[in-house]
Amino acid sequence: MQFYKESKQGKLTCLLCSYYCDLKDGQIGVCGVNKHLNDKVECLVYGHISAFNIDPIEKKPLYHFLPTSKSLSLGTVGCNFHCTFCQNHGISQEKKIDKSTYTSASKVVQIALEKKCASISYTYNEPTIFYPYAKDIALEAKKYGIKSVFVSNGFESREVIDDMIGIIDAINVDLKSFNEKYYKKSLGGNLQQVLDNLIHIQKNGIWLEITTLLVPTKNDSKEEIVKIVKWIKENLGVNVPWHISAFHPDFKENNLPRTSFESLKQAYDIAKEEGLNYVYIGNIGYENNTICPACSKNLISREYFNVKSYELKDGFCTSCGEKINGIFWKN
Numbered sequence: 001m002q003f004y005k006e007s008k009q010g011k012l013t014c015l016l017c018s019y020y021c022d023l024k025d026g027q028i029g030v031c032g033v034n035k036h037l038n039d040k041v042e043c044l045v046y047g048h049i050s051a052f053n054i055d056p057i058e059k060k061p062l063y064h065f066l067p068t069s070k071s072l073s074l075g076t077v078g079c080n081f082h083c084t085f086c087q088n089h090g091i092s093q094e095k096k097i098d099k100s101t102y103t104s105a106s107k108v109v110q111i112a113l114e115k116k117c118a119s120i121s122y123t124y125n126e127p128t129i130f131y132p133y134a135k136d137i138a139l140e141a142k143k144y145g146i147k148s149v150f151v152s153n154g155f156e157s158r159e160v161i162d163d164m165i166g167i168i169d170a171i172n173v174d175l176k177s178f179n180e181k182y183y184k185k186s187l188g189g190n191l192q193q194v195l196d197n198l199i200h201i202q203k204n205g206i207w208l209e210i211t212t213l214l215v216p217t218k219n220d221s222k223e224e225i226v227k228i229v230k231w232i233k234e235n236l237g238v239n240v241p242w243h244i245s246a247f248h249p250d251f252k253e254n255n256l257p258r259t260s261f262e263s264l265k266q267a268y269d270i271a272k273e274e275g276l277n278y279v280y281i282g283n284i285g286y287e288n289n290t291i292c293p294a295c296s297k298n299l300i301s302r303e304y305f306n307v308k309s310y311e312l313k314d315g316f317c318t319s320c321g322e323k324i325n326g327i328f329w330k331n
């Protein structure tokens with residue numbers, strides 16, 4: 001499938017994200033890395049990796065997807081958002097593409113195999129902007145039983161989300177706020193599209209977890225947290241894991257304080273009171289365990305990104321037999 005289509009007056013519409021940039025010959029899109037060139041939209045970062053690591057899958061964060069496994073994590077440069085607090089702004093906002101090295105899809109998979117990674121994560125910058133590359137890697141990885149993971153701002157196009165079926169196995173989406181104006185002014189995209197996409201991703205059977213980075217004074221009011229939690233519950237159900245994470249001063253938000261523990265705990269308590277079953281405050285190492293919603297047994301115990309104990313049998317609680325939503329090991 002090609003991810004562009006003809007538009008008016010010789011332009012091409014890029015179909016990789018919900019901006020649907022209409023590009024005239026030689027023009028580059030909002031993301032800075034997809035360009036109308038030679039009668040097609042070329043993904044300029046294809047094969048040009050900016051960051052490459054082997055991470056625990058818990059670091060993505062995905063807590064209900066092959067716990068304890070390693071994920072080969074990679075990103076390119078560029079992003080379709082411009083979040084003022086971006087903690088990866090060195091690559092996400094970088095426009096210069098280092099073309100001195102090229103890594104083929106099969107080479108990435110070979111490394112994942114050598115390093116015994118159960119999945120490959122497309123992360124660090126927004127993966128939908130390099131979906132043609134991610135897809136080629138994911139299809140190659142499938143041949144060896146290696147899964148694929150997106151860590152995303154949730155502003156994919158409909159076309160990409162539909163194409164992900166059977167290719168991308170899991171996704172963690174940043175639901176960054178519940179304030180349309182804040183999305184438009186300080187982040188990018190728009191809130192309603194991200195919400196629509198979350199529903200669409202879940203309908204398409206892609207395993208979904210959600211993360212909200214709590215940024216002091218920007219998105220951490222009680223009212224906003226209540227809106228986020230209620231929306232998740234009503235539209236996605238209580239079994240979607242919600243990760244609340246702590247902000248540290250970065251990029252254009254160096255004058256803001258770190259997220260306080262009280263603020264994180266307030267969000268956690270709101271989510272639990274509303275009935276979300278799986279709420280985590282991962283990156284400060286608190287409330288990090290997966291508890292059986294039926295019998296309260298501690299099923300997966302974690303310390304930061306390390307799993308200390310694992311009490312699931314084929315994805316079911318070993319005490320009461322409750323099915324825990326997610327993609328778990330057969331054991």
Ligand code: SF4
Pocket residue numbers: 014015016017018019020021028029030031032033034035080128129
């Ligand atoms: S990926 Fe999104 S921002 Fe980039 S050119 Fe395509 S539609 Fe525009």
